[in-house]
Amino acid sequence: METKRVNIAEAADLLRNKEVVAFPTETVYGLGADATSDEAVAKIFAAKGRPSDNPLIVHVGAMEQLCSVVSDICDSAQKLMDAFWPGPLTIVLPKHASLSEQVTVGLPSVGVRMPSHPIALELLRTVNLPIAAPSANVSGRPSPTKAEHVAEDLDGKIAGIIAGGEAEIGLESTVIDCTVEPPVILRPGAVTRAQMEAVIGPIAMAESGKDVEATPKSPGMKYTHYAPRAPLTIVKGSEAFFRAIIAEARAKGQTVGILVTEEHAETYAADVILTCGTREDVSSVAKGLYDALRAFDRFHVDVIYSESFEATGVGEAVMNRLQKASGYRVIEEQ
Numbered sequence: 001m002e003t004k005r006v007n008i009a010e011a012a013d014l015l016r017n018k019e020v021v022a023f024p025t026e027t028v029y030g031l032g033a034d035a036t037s038d039e040a041v042a043k044i045f046a047a048k049g050r051p052s053d054n055p056l057i058v059h060v061g062a063m064e065q066l067c068s069v070v071s072d073i074c075d076s077a078q079k080l081m082d083a084f085w086p087g088p089l090t091i092v093l094p095k096h097a098s099l100s101e102q103v104t105v106g107l108p109s110v111g112v113r114m115p116s117h118p119i120a121l122e123l124l125r126t127v128n129l130p131i132a133a134p135s136a137n138v139s140g141r142p143s144p145t146k147a148e149h150v151a152e153d154l155d156g157k158i159a160g161i162i163a164g165g166e167a168e169i170g171l172e173s174t175v176i177d178c179t180v181e182p183p184v185i186l187r188p189g190a191v192t193r194a195q196m197e198a199v200i201g202p203i204a205m206a207e208s209g210k211d212v213e214a215t216p217k218s219p220g221m222k223y224t225h226y227a228p229r230a231p232l233t234i235v236k237g238s239e240a241f242f243r244a245i246i247a248e249a250r251a252k253g254q255t256v257g258i259l260v261t262e263e264h265a266e267t268y269a270a271d272v273i274l275t276c277g278t279r280e281d282v283s284s285v286a287k288g289l290y291d292a293l294r295a296f297d298r299f300h301v302d303v304i305y306s307e308s309f310e311a312t313g314v315g316e317a318v319m320n321r322l323q324k325a326s327g328y329r330v331i332e333e334q
């Protein structure tokens with residue numbers, strides 16, 4: 001059964017009736033529900049198959065709405081909001097008592113964000129409720145950057161989808177925990193560490209990697225994420241090294257998919273070659289990454305090899321998602 005495509009007014013009505021609706025944001029599509037209602041929030045977890053200990057972030061359309069979501073806004077948080085909202089930054093703060101316990105899954109804190117996408121903002125302002133919204137994908141799959149991705153995962157499972165074209169950024173928001181001093185980045189995103197340090201001074205970075213996923217600061221860190229169906233491996237090294245890796249897999253009879261930037265569209269021979277963005281602008285890689293990861297599932301490849309990027313600026317977010325998608329499988333030229 002197909003989920004109905006709805007406009008902003010229809011979506012707002014559905015949200016008021018405690019239904020779940022997918023809507024575009026500048027980062028990825030979100031799956032929204034009334035954050036003050038246990039019943040509505042439970043539908044998000046059900047539709048996504050989301051583990052019940054992974055908290056949701058809450059979206060607001062105006063600063064006035066914050067007072068029913070968080071109980072305190074520290075200096076650094078205020079400065080970050082002034083500098084980066086509306087925009088791709090989620091700030092973790094002490095939670096307000098009125099919020100559904102289902103949103104924070106019992107944590108004393110809550111992540112909040114004011115998105116900048118005009119449809120998201122208008123929806124939030126029309127419905128005038130804080131809206132809990134994780135990415136609108138089935139848990140574990142790459143986040144949706146197009147309405148079609150949402151439909152691929154959630155058609156028939158949710159009440160409505162607002163179609164709003166391709167997400168401009170393509171990766172989820174930066175998450176920063178401001179309940180600790182210095183604040184800690186829990187998830188890198190389009191708002192970079194350097195940009196935030198210019199506003200509030202030194203910030204720490206939560207460690208990432210396979211080992212810390214066992215005892216994460218942010219519950220979302222421990223789950224498999226963004227993974228295409230075939231195993232993905234990140235390759236670090238020269239073109240000759242990449243060629244040798246592909247050749248080795250093909251010699252074993254494997255169908256090989258590769259993920260490269262436009263510059264390398266014709267550099268390698270593989271069964272399926274998908275490009276995402278250009279090396280000149282790592283934001284373009286961020287924008288196309290999830291679409292490419294999803295596309296591999298249509299080609300039935302046995303293995304996927306991806307190029308690697310420098311983990312600075314937005315490249316840090318790109319590498320963070322690629323590493324998670326690969327389950328931290330990296331082959332490095334010696």
Ligand code: TXA
Nearest residue numbers: 027029030055056109110111134135172173218219220
């Ligand atoms: O860009 C985004 O942030 C998108 C769009 C829809 O706004 N939303 C999104 O939500 O990515 P989600 O639920 O897929 O990711 C939220 C992340 C998760 O890793 C979760 O564990 C973490 O934020 N998080 C939420 N509340 C938290 C809290 N109180 N403390 C620590 N981490 C928290």
Ligand code: MG
Nearest residue numbers: 134135143172
């Ligand atoms: Mg997600």
